[in-house]
Amino acid sequence: MIPLPHVLVLSATLFVIGAAGFVFRKNIVTVFMCIELMLNAVNLAFIGFSRYLGNLDGQLFAFFVIVVAAAEAGWAWPSSSPFIGTATRSTSRIWIR
Numbered sequence: 001m002i003p004l005p006h007v008l009v010l011s012a013t014l015f016v017i018g019a020a021g022f023v024f025r026k027n028i029v030t031v032f033m034c035i036e037l038m039l040n041a042v043n044l045a046f047i048g049f050s051r052y053l054g055n056l057d058g059q060l061f062a063f064f065v066i067v068v069a070a071a072e073a074g075w076a077w078p079s080s081s082p083f084i085g086t087a088t089r090s091t092s093r094i095w096i097r
Contacts, residue, residue, distance in 0.1 A: 001051070004051075007048030008045060011044040012041070013041075015038050032073075039069045043065050046059070
C-alpha cells in the first residue's frame with residue numbers, strides 16, 4: 001500500500017499545477033482543464049484519507065466531486081463555445097488590417 005504522505009504530496013502537486021494553470025492561462029479550454037485537474041487532486045486526497053482511515057467517507061465525497069465535475073463539463077463547455085470562435089475571429093481580423 002502506498003503511504004499517505006506520498007499520496008498527499010502527489011495530490012498537492014497536482015492541485016498546485018492546476019491552480020497555476022487556472023491563474024496564468026487565458027484560454028478557456030485550458031482553464032476548464034485546470035479546474036478538472038484540481039478536482040481530481042482533491043479526489044486523490046479524499047481517496048488517500050479514506051484508505052488510511054479505513055472508512056468509505058472519502059470515497060463518497062470523491063463520488064460527489066466527480067458528479068460536480070461532470071455537471072461542470074456538461075454546462076461550462078457548451079456555454080463557453082461561442083466565446084472560443086469569437087476570440088479567434090476577432091484576433092485574425094486585427095492581424096489582417
